[in-house]
Each structure stands twice: as C-alpha cells, then as structure tokens.
Amino acid sequence: MDILFENVSHIYQKNTPFEFKALEEVSFHIPAGSFAAIIGHTGSGKSTLIQHFNGLLKPTSGHIRMGDFNITAEKKVKDIMDLRKRVGVVFQYPEHQLFEETVEKDIQFGPKNFGLSQDKIDSRLPEVLKSVNLPEGLLSRSPFDLSGGQMRRVAIAGVLMMSPDLLVLDEPTAGLDPRGQKEMMDMFSRVHKETQRTTILVTHSMEDALKYADYVFIMNHGKLVMEGTPLEVFQKEEALNQVGLAVPEVIKFLHAFESRFGQSIPFKGQSIQELAKEMTEIVRRGVKDE
Amino acid sequence: MSQPNDISFQNISFQYPQGDEWALKDVSFHIEENEWVAIIGHNGSGKSTIAKLMNGLLTPQSGRIHIKGLEVNEENIWEVRKKVGMVFQNPDNQFVGTTVIDDIAFGLENHGVQRDEMLKRMKYSLEAVKMEGYENHEPHNLSGGQKQRVAIASVLAIEPDIIILDEATAMLDPIGRNSIMETVDHVRSERDVSVVTITHDLNEVLFADRVIVMNDGEVWKEGTPREIFNLHKELGEIGLDTPFVTQLSNSLKSEGIVLNQEPLTHKELMDELWTFYSRT
Amino acid sequence: MSNSVIIGQYVPGQSLVHRLDPRLKMIMVFLFIIFIFLANSWMSYLVLTLFALLSVVTTRIAPSFVIKGLKPVWFLIIFTFILHLIVTKEGDILFSIWNFDVYSGALWKGLEISLRFFLLILMTTLLTLTTTPISITDAIESLFQPLKRIRFPVHELALMMSISLRFIPTLMQETDKISKAQASRGVDFRTGTIKERLKAVVPLLVPLFVSAFKRAEELAMAMEARGYKGGEGRTKFRELKLKPMDVWIFILFIIVLITFWILRT
Ligand SMILES: Nc1ncnc2c1ncn2[C@@H]1O[C@H](COP(=O)(O)OP(=O)(O)OP(=O)(O)O)[C@@H](O)[C@H]1O
Numbered sequence: 130m131d132i133l134f135e136n137v138s139h140i141y142q143k144n145t146p147f148e149f150k151a152l153e154e155v156s157f158h159i160p161a162g163s164f165a166a167i168i169g170h171t172g173s174g175k176s177t178l179i180q181h182f183n184g185l186l187k188p189t190s191g192h193i194r195m196g197d198f199n200i201t202a203e204k205k206v207k208d209i210m211d212l213r214k215r216v217g218v219v220f221q222y223p224e225h226q227l228f229e230e231t232v233e234k235d236i237q238f239g240p241k242n243f244g245l246s247q248d249k250i251d252s253r254l255p256e257v258l259k260s261v262n263l264p265e266g267l268l269s270r271s272p273f274d275l276s277g278g279q280m281r282r283v284a285i286a287g288v289l290m291m292s293p294d295l296l297v298l299d300e301p302t303a304g305l306d307p308r309g310q311k312e313m314m315d316m317f318s319r320v321h322k323e324t325q326r327t328t329i330l331v332t333h334s335m336e337d338a339l340k341y342a343d344y345v346f347i348m349n350h351g352k353l354v355m356e357g358t359p360l361e362v363f364q365k366e367e368a369l370n371q372v373g374l375a376v377p378e379v380i381k382f383l384h385a386f387e388s389r390f391g392q393s394i395p396f397k398g399q400s401i402q403e404l405a406k407e408m409t410e411i412v413r414r415g416v417k418d419e
Numbered sequence: 420m421s422q423p424n425d426i427s428f429q430n431i432s433f434q435y436p437q438g439d440e441w442a443l444k445d446v447s448f449h450i451e452e453n454e455w456v457a458i459i460g461h462n463g464s465g466k467s468t469i470a471k472l473m474n475g476l477l478t479p480q481s482g483r484i485h486i487k488g489l490e491v492n493e494e495n496i497w498e499v500r501k502k503v504g505m506v507f508q509n510p511d512n513q514f515v516g517t518t519v520i521d522d523i524a525f526g527l528e529n530h531g532v533q534r535d536e537m538l539k540r541m542k543y544s545l546e547a548v549k550m551e552g553y554e555n556h557e558p559h560n561l562s563g564g565q566k567q568r569v570a571i572a573s574v575l576a577i578e579p580d581i582i583i584l585d586e587a588t589a590m591l592d593p594i595g596r597n598s599i600m601e602t603v604d605h606v607r608s609e610r611d612v613s614v615v616t617i618t619h620d621l622n623e624v625l626f627a628d629r630v631i632v633m634n635d636g637e638v639w640k641e642g643t644p645r646e647i648f649n650l651h652k653e654l655g656e657i658g659l660d661t662p663f664v665t666q667l668s669n670s671l672k673s674e675g676i677v678l679n680q681e682p683l684t685h686k687e688l689m690d691e692l693w694t695f696y697s698r699t
Numbered sequence: 700m701s702n703s704v705i706i707g708q709y710v711p712g713q714s715l716v717h718r719l720d721p722r723l724k725m726i727m728v729f730l731f732i733i734f735i736f737l738a739n740s741w742m743s744y745l746v747l748t749l750f751a752l753l754s755v756v757t758t759r760i761a762p763s764f765v766i767k768g769l770k771p772v773w774f775l776i777i778f779t780f781i782l783h784l785i786v787t788k789e790g791d792i793l794f795s796i797w798n799f800d801v802y803s804g805a806l807w808k809g810l811e812i813s814l815r816f817f818l819l820i821l822m823t824t825l826l827t828l829t830t831t832p833i834s835i836t837d838a839i840e841s842l843f844q845p846l847k848r849i850r851f852p853v854h855e856l857a858l859m860m861s862i863s864l865r866f867i868p869t870l871m872q873e874t875d876k877i878s879k880a881q882a883s884r885g886v887d888f889r890t891g892t893i894k895e896r897l898k899a900v901v902p903l904l905v906p907l908f909v910s911a912f913k914r915a916e917e918l919a920m921a922m923e924a925r926g927y928k929g930g931e932g933r934t935k936f937r938e939l940k941l942k943p944m945d946v947w948i949f950i951l952f953i954i955v956l957i958t959f960w961i962l963r964t
C-alpha cells in the first residue's frame with residue numbers, strides 16, 4: 130500500500146487550554162512493499178502518527194493518501210471499514226485487547242467483523258498459527274491463561290488473519306526477554322518478505338531498525354526531522370544525538386575504530402563475523418608495519 | 420546472623436497457590452552491603468518472585484530469608500519494608516498520590532514520619548532524581564521515565580538500605596532508561612545502599628558488581644558481568660543474549676586476535692585492539 | 700477523550716479563587732446553593748448573579764471557556780425554560796405562538812428556574828475548575844473529621860477517593876486505547892441497531908475490567924511494599940491552615956449574603 134502524507138498536522142483537544150500539537154506539518158512517502166521504521170523519543174508523536182494510517186485519528190490539517198483512500202480533516206473517510214480491513218495495526222501491548230473466551234474465537238473476531246467467510250477463516254488459520262508460532266492445542270484455551278508472550282502472539286495472529294496490505298507495528302517487542310524479542314522480529318521480517326505487503330515498525334531499538342528496515346523516519350517533538358535508508362541516517366551521529374537518539378552500537382564502534390586507527394570500515398550491513406575479519410586485517414597490518 | 424549480608428536467601432522454594440509448578444526451587448544466594456547485583460533470566464524464570472519475597476509480599480514454603488540480619492516473617496514485616504524499597508515495572512500502577520509530592524508523602528505517612536522531617540526528605544529525594552520543580556505535577560502529565568524517577572524518589576525518602584528495581588526501565592525509551600540508571604548510580608555515590616536490578620537490558624547489567632542468572636526457577640550461575648558474559652554460548656542456550664562488545668570480541672578471538680581480558684565496554688575493546696596493534 | 704465537557708476538570712491557576720482554602724470554598728458553594736433556593740425577588744437574584752459573575756472574573760479563567768464548557772447543560776437549562784412556558788398557566792397571556800398561549804407567570808417562572816439551575820451549575824463548576832481534586836478530598840476529610848468519633852472510616856474513604864481521582868485520567872486513556880484497538884479490529888461503536896451497539900461494548904468492557912483488575916492488584920502490591928497498613932499510626936503531610944485572606948473573603952461573602960437577605964421580599 131502506497132502511503133502519502135502531505136503537511137499533516139494533528140492537534141489534540143483543539144481550542145481548549147489543554148490544546149496540544151502532536152504532529153506538525155509532516156510530509157513523507159512510503160512506497161508499497163517497503164519496510165519502514167519510525168523512531169523518536171517518548172512523546173515525539175509516533176503513536177499519534179500511526180493512528181492516522183487506519184483513520185482512528187484524522188489530521189487537523191493536511192492530506193493523507195493510503196492507497197486509494199483519502200483522509201482529510203473535512204471529509205468523513207469513505208468506506209472506513211474497508212480501510213481498516215486493509216491496514217492491520219498491532220498496538221503497543223496488543224495482549225490488552227483480548228476478550229473472548231477462547232483463543233480461537235479471539236483470533237476470528239477481527240476477520241468476522243470484516244466479513245471474511247468462515248471457509249476462508251478456517252483455511253487461513255493453520256498457516257497464521259504457524260507463522261506466529263502458536264501450537265494448535267492452545268486454540269480452545271482461554272487467552273487469559275497464556276503467558277504474556279503467547280497472548281501477544283494471539284493478538285498478532287488476529288491481525289495477520291486479515292492478510293492486510295499494510296502491517297503497522299507499535300513497539301511489538303516491549304517487555305519480552307531477548308529470545309522472545311528476536312523471535313518476534315524475525316517473524317515479522319519473514320511475514321514481510323513472504324507477502325508483498327508494506328510494514329511499518331515503531332521502535333526504540335536502533336539495532337532493530339538497522340537490521341530489518343529499508344527506510345527510517347526520525348521524529349522529534351511532532352516533526353519529521355530525518356529520513357533515509359538506515360545506513361544514511363545512522364551515519365549522522367551528531368544530528369541523532371541532538372534529538373536524543375543514539376546510533377546503533379555497531380556504527381558507534383566503527384566510528385570510534387576509525388578515529389583510533391585512522392582507517393575506516395564503511396558499514397554496509399556486515400555481520401559481526403565479517404566485521405571482525407575486516408578489523409583483524411587492519412590490526413594485523415599494524416603489527417607487520419612495526 | 421553474624422555476617423554483614425544485606426540480603427540472604429537460604430534454600431528458598433516457592434510455589435504460587437494457583438501455580439502448578441514451583442516458581443523457585445531451592446534458591447540460595449547472598450547480597451553484600453553496598454553491592455549492586457543484577458538478576459537476569461528468561462520470562463517466567465522467577466525474578467519477580469525473588470523480588471517479592473525480599474520484602475515479604477510473598478512468603479516461601481520453605482527456606483529462610485534475612486534482610487540486614489532480620490528474618491523476614493509476620494513479626495518483622497514492617498521493619499523489613501522500611502529497609503527495602505521497591506520500584507516496579509509499570510510506572511502508572513505504583514503512583515499512588517495525585518501529585519508528585521503526594522506520592523512521595525504516601526510512603527512517609529505510612530511510616531509515621533513527622534511533617535518537618537518529611538519536607539526535608541522530600542527535598543533531597545527530589546533533588547537526587549532531578550525532579551525539583553515538579554512537586555505539583557500530576558502523573559498523567561509526566562512521561563513514563565519521569566514517573567519512574569518519582570517512584571525512586573519515593574523509595575529514597577524512606578531511607579532504605581536496599582533498593583530493588585524490578586524491570587523498572589522496561590516500559591521506557593532509551594533516554595528514560597539511561598536517566599534511571601544514572602539516577603541510581605548517582606544515589607549510590609551519595610549514600611550507602613545496596614541495589615538489586617532485575618532486567619532484560621544488557622547495558623544495565625554492566626552497571627552491576629555481580630550478576631545472578633536465573634533459569635526455570637533455579638540459580639543458574641553467579642559471577643561478575645565479565646565472568647557471566649564469557650559464557651556466551653551457554654547463555655544463548657537458556658535464551659539470553661550477550662552484549663555487542665562480547666559478541667564482537669568473540670569473533671575477533673576466533674580470527675586469532677589475542678585479548679588479555681574479556682572486554683565489556685567499547686573503550687576496553689578498543690584499548691585491547693590498540694595494544695595488539697602497537698605490539699612489536 | 701471528551702473535548703468539550705469541562706465539568707469536573709481542574710484548570711491550573713494562581714488566582715484568588717484558586718488559592719482560597721478548599722474547606723471555605725466548599726462551605727461557600729454549599730451556602731450559595733441553599734441561598735439560590737431562598738431567592739425570591741429580582742433584586743436578590745441580581746445579588747447572587749453579580750456575585751457569581753464576579754467569581755468567574757476573579758478565577759481569571761477565560762469566560763468563553765467556562766461558557767463553552769457548560770454546553771451540555773445549556774440544553775437542559777433551555778429545555779427547562781421551554782417546559783415551564785408550556786406547562787405553567789399563571790398571570791396574563793403575553794402572546795401566543797401557534798396554539799400556545801404564553802403566560803407572564805410562565806415566563807417569570809421559567810426564567811427563575813433556569814437562572815437557579817444556571818447559577819447552581821456555574822458555582823459547582825467553578826469549584827472544580829479552581830480546586831484540585833485532592834484539595835477537595837482533603838477538605839472533605841477535614842470537614843468530616845468529627846464523624847471519626849462514631850467510627851466512620853473517614854481516612855479510608857478519603858484515601859479511596861483520592862486514588863479514584865488519581866486513576867480517572869489513566870482509565871480514560873485506557874478506554875481510549877482499547878476502543879481504538881477494537882475499532883481497528885472492525886468493531887463499529889457508532890452505527891447499528893441498539894442490540895448491535897450493546898454487543899460492541901463487550902470487547903471494550905472485558906479488557907477494561909481485566910486491566911482495571913490488574914492495576915488494582917499491582918497498586919495494592921505497591922502500596923503494601925511502601926508500608927501501607929491502614930490509617931493507624933499514619934502521619935499526615937497535607938494540612939489545611941486558614942490564611943488571613945481566607946477569613947477576609949469569607950467575611951465579604953457573609954456581607955453579600957446579608958445584603959441578599961435584606962433584598963429578599
Ligand atoms: N488523547 C490525547 N490528548 C492529549 N494529548 C495527547 C493525547 N494522546 C497523546 N497526547 C500527547 O501527544 C504527544 C505525542 O504522543 P504519542 O503517543 O504520539 O507519542 P509517542 O511518540 O508514541 O511516545 P511513546 O514512545 O511514549 O509511545 C505526547 O506529548 C502526548 O502526551
């Protein structure tokens with residue numbers, strides 16, 4: 130799904146003493162099929178931004194195009210149900226939205242609301258369960274008897290059932306242990322690659338943005354302050370520090386390496402092993418030079 | 420107890436009433452005065468259970484727990500809670516007061532501190548967490564990180580000997596996390612206090628003097644961060660991660676670079692590389 | 700979140716009204732309300748109205764904000780007024796619209812009731828606009844102190860009130876979050892038959908209950924960890940002390956009431 134934002138602003142509680150400008154003149158374009166990451170400190174407007182993607186919020190001014198859908202301040206969004214069907218949103222702590230008696234019912238809740246036929250639901254279910262790594266044996270259990278990580282997978286399964294064109298993820302790994310985090314991110318990456326869909330990830334982890342995204346957006350106080358490929362954006366250590374963000378550890382280390390040894394190792398997504406090899410070469414050369 | 424332990428767990432086993440498995444199985448460890456100990460482990464490995472046992476929020480089925488030489492039991496429980504301050508994961512669900520100052524007052528009122536003394540303690544604890552000027556702010560106008568700093572201030576005001584942070588930074592962004600860790604570090608530089616941090620964040624582990632690794636309700640290993648992260652392979656097997664520097668130095672080692680000590684920070688690794696580089 | 704309703708919402712400020720002792724403020728509002736119902740001449744209404752307007756000005760909150768915030772109540776006030784026009788049949792016939800005769804008595808009565816209603820709402824709104832909920836709680840705890848002797852749990856009640864107040868914004872945010880999450884899953888809270896709409900509430904209520912329960916559990920745990928064991932042996936941080944200014948304002952208020960009493964017929 131092609132996404133276009135033109136001068137989008139959002140003001141909460143407009144015309145009251147509590148008025149708050151959460152988004153200011155945000156413009157960007159996310160081409161269909163890309164994996165984009167949105168980064169910014171607490172309160173920079175990330176969650177506000179993503180609520181515009183499926184019409185939960187409307188801009189106070191500006192214009193949004195989500196595929197064929199137009200969202201503006203004045204007009205009611207036509208076929209909002211259709212938009213929400215095609216934009217799947219996994220909120221922060223999505224396990225908080227579970228309510229049905231069984232896992233199966235909860236997973237089917239969204240699809241049924243959007244009018245998916247029972248046949249289609251039944252045929253998709255095994256595949257979705259597999260991709261979120263939930264055993265079928267859990268289907269008849271109450272979602273409230275599961276562990277935190279499993280509950281989250283149930284909530285995500287419900288979103289994947291719709292096979293949305295756009296998948297929006299708001300800090301999906303918060304509160305999980307390292308293995309859980311990695312499994313979760315690998316799953317989203319796999320799902321993204323298998324289908325041709327667009328994925329947008331809100332995250333505080335520079336490491337994840339670097340590893341998974343092909344495009345990053347940096348937010349600061351409601352404004353979009355930087356955008357580009359992770360490699361481009363993460364080279365700008367100064368500018369990132371200024372908006373209270375750090376560069377990923379690898380890049381930080383390579384910068385320090387360069388200033389110590391006078392030789393740069395340009396980062397282009399190498400693995401740690403590959404980097405170790407390149408560093409070893411430089412360091413060994415030093416030994417021979419003496 | 421004769422030894423100057425701040426916390427001692429002796430053969431603790433614990434099972435939740437509704438739980439079908441033991442959450443802790445024969446857990447023993449000691450934490451010394453002024454020590455900073457990190458507890459790590461996968462989800463459900465029993466970390467929070469340990470924290471709640473420390474101030475009598477839970478009672479073990481077997482074993483004994485001592486805090487500052489005082490056995491944790493019905494009788495001593497209020498004494499123990501004066502010595503142990505706790506900060507929980509969710510910043511919202513531990514903020515009792517309607518404003519910052521009221522929240523700090525809550526604990527002081529519970530312990531029957533007189534008003535003049537309260538004012539003094541409020542002032543310095545707010546200073547310690549750098550939240551002066553926020554006295555009358557309401558919780559919903561504070562960021563998660565600010566709420567957690569208030570939670571720490573509330574704990575400091577009680578003047579505890581031990582501060583436990585149970586994933587206190589888990590719901591915060593990197594800036595919030597950093598400022599909490601710096602706050603705790605700063606507090607420790609000013610007064611005697613032991614710190615127990617429970618966390619999934621490896622950078623927080625590096626602040627600690629010692630690490631206790633939990634696995635399936637058992638103490639899997641104890642040691643300095645350096646010793647623990649040396650076990651990168653085994654850690655991976657129980658679902659834990661090692662920091663970037665450890666991973667990189669391991670790869671460097673397998674490339675044949677000799678490192679004298681296990682580096683933990685960027686600087687340490689860089690220095691090691693430099694030594695190797697400039698050796699004749 | 701509701702954007703237009705301000706009843707019950709505090710607007711921070713440093714005005715005279717803001718700084719007035721909350722106990723006095725509550726007593727004044729209480730007396731004022733009683734006196735509204737004792738008014739019977741247009742002069743006595745004038746005194747009360749002037750006093751109310753003076754109070755609004757003194758708060759330094761933009762009058763337009765106060766008036767806009769009363770929007771939902773305007774409807775009730777106008778409705779009451781029209782109802783009186785239709786129902787009351789006293790005095791002379793002033794004019795008629797369609798088949799309705801409008802009596803002078805009805806007009807007077809309608810105006811009177813509407814004015815009373817308006818003043819009542821205005822003053823209580825001013826109280827909550829200028830007093831933090833916690834000060835109101837403190838005032839209640841302090842005013843009800845005598846009841847402690849008959850073993851009425853004043854402290855527990857005050858604590859419960861202040862915790863509820865503390866969690867109202869949090870629960871409102873939570874409601875907003877969950878309803879947005881369910882709307883994203885295709886729940887439509889706005890259209891459909893009554894039955895459909897009632898059904899749409901379940902996915903909102905269940906998670907809300909679950910989370911409120913979890914919050915309560917964690918909060919209780921946190922309170923216990925912080926040494927809470929009931930009102931026994933507890934000291935108190937917030938203490939209310941009357942300032943000279945409070946006394947002067949109260950005297951002024953009494954003078955207003957006396958003037959009012961004289962102007963009554
Ligand atoms: N319903 C609301 N009414 C008023 N202000 C709001 C509302 N929702 C959010 N805000 C404010 O808008 C700003 C942006 O909030 P948002 O939730 O978009 O931030 P975020 O970048 O997602 O932060 P985080 O990393 O903490 O999730 C914040 O300052 C917040 O307090």
Ligand SMILES: Nc1ncnc2c1ncn2[C@@H]1O[C@H](COP(=O)(O)OP(=O)(O)OP(=O)(O)O)[C@@H](O)[C@H]1O
Pocket residue numbers: 306435436437438442460461462463464465466467468469
């Ligand atoms: N109230 C409870 N009732 C029943 N079982 C519980 C309860 N709380 C925790 N458990 C179980 O006890 C075990 C240990 O839980 P604990 O909360 O101590 O883990 P943890 O290490 O803190 O995990 P996390 O990283 O998720 O916070 C888990 O298997 C958990 O399911």
Ligand SMILES: [Mg+2]
Pocket residue numbers: 175176177221299
């Ligand atoms: Mg957010």
Ligand SMILES: [Mg+2]
Pocket residue numbers: 466467468585586
């Ligand atoms: Mg825990």
